[in-house]
Amino acid sequence: MEWSMLWQLFVQTLNASTPLLLAATGEIIGERAGVANIGLEGIMLISAFTSIYVDSLFANPWLGVLAGVATGLLLGLVHGFISAYLKGNQIVTGTGVNLFAVGFVAYSIIAFFHVAGYYTIDISLTVPKVFGLSPIALSSVVIAVLSYYFLFRTQAGLAIRACGENPEAADSVGVRVELVQTAASAIAGVLTGLAGAFLSIDWNAGITKQISAGRGFIALATVNFANWNPILGIAGSFLFGFFWVLGEWMKNIGWLKEIIPVDLFNTIPYVATLAVVAGVIGKSRPPKYVGVPYKRE
């Protein structure tokens, strides 16, 4: 294998892992605080739309990124508020966001772009590359490392972990559990929103109504795989990201195409994710109070 091919493989894997890593890092912070969000898929999808819409409107990719992040922030805050303050059922809220997203994005592509299902933008409208690499992809790794230090080396990180492990104890030493949980959920939303922006106005230069394609749920698998540690999340998302690249590469192998229908290769990332998750689970341990609303006695 030549260096240029290896480099290409690296770039493709980095790109494929970016949405997973961003969403997983956010979700690790959220779940460490006790808030689980299975609506990552929906947040990613909606943010992919809002960022490409604002990008097209103002012809400015950075404004597009901002719109994606703001969308994630809003949805993360709503989810956090319902979970922490209103003691709602987190799984139901997340499901609602997912159902909303599927309808809203399909509707919006038709309503705002006047095309059915598939809208592309000019390369000049995508986020500019740095040495051939996406700045969002590069920053995803930096964000994961910083999140590790934030969670395990700062006072705020300690407060977040306390809310997920033992909210009653955190409360008794003056941590405002609901506020911390809402903020952590907002961070999860922001990073997942960035992942959505990456999908539409960076990596794909376009949007379909299924652009997230299960990545929000693979991010949940990554959280589990990483044992709620952002550094391990980098390894996990690279592994899961690689499976997407593998599926695409196999489509281009002539003799393989002869015997196996091309569309079947699209199942590879999902089959591989299932296999990996089945292989490692049981060894990881979630935060004790994840998904459980904190109610004072």
Add this chain to the structure above:
Amino acid sequence: MADSMLEEYALSFLEVVVAILVGILVGALVMALGGYDPWNAYYQLFVPTLTTTYGLEMTLSFAAPIMLTALTFAVGVRAGLFNIGAEGQMYMGALGAVLFGAVALPSFLYLPLEFALGTALGVLWGLIAGVLKAYRGVNEVVSTIMLNWIAYWLVETMRIYVIPNPLDASKTVSVPPAGRLPLLVSGTELSASIIVSVVVLLITYLLLWRTAVGYEIRAVGYNPVASRYGGINVSRVSLYSFIIGGMTAGVAGVCEVSGRPPSYAITTGLSNLMGLGFDGLAVSLIGNNHPLGILFASLFIGVMKAGSRNMQIWAHVPLEMVQTVQGLIIITLSIPGLVRLILRKARGWK
């Protein structure tokens, strides 16, 4: 005691009503932002559907599959599981039925074999998630979504390469007339699938509330720790739940292929099936995950699905708007005690 229970029922019913109103109002806002007239859209969505027999017949035809996929989710919730795999299990059920469009059989064999294979494939798909959960501890939220996508590409591959329609590349072969459920009203899409669905709903109700297996399922969902101490095998019970769920979703897929004119096939990108599994999620949550609630909720969502075509034609609003409203309803429903909160505030203002 009876009074307070009645009050509980009334309150949870009110909560659903409030959630539906919020969903419809916010949905109107979304339509206004898209440059549409929400008033006209809702008029086209509801009025012709509710005031004509054709509209009501179409409503029943759409209530049928989502009633079944709702049961998949509900049986999961009753066992403490979040089985969101009805979508993929329903695809597999449809595949099981449509395969018989490619073989020549004595005509009386088609329907029984379609239901047998379709249900079996639905169960197989549910069971994979069940086994991964019971023996490997894999979270069913992740596994069922992965399985949905695997089923999607598997069925799509079959459509293109194995059972394409030689006359029309946009769909699979159709099941032959002998393999179709009879239409209850000609000129509509209302077939015997509604009867099949209601019967399956009744059986599921009896299974959950009148049998030992059902009791175990509900006990595990209510309190897994106590159930284990009480001698219930929790892993086995969760497998039962996945099997029952796979059955109902599989039947939904078979009914769509064998019971909906004009294609009696699977179309490009599974477009005639897509979303029926997730609609069931909304139906089950609106129906409080209870078969009786599901019956009513499926009629409500059925009205919206039946009316969505009319809305698209006459108010030009993309029919996906209906799913948007469903999502908004569910988000609102996730807020507990919303009605109590509103009542308390209203009293405070007096």
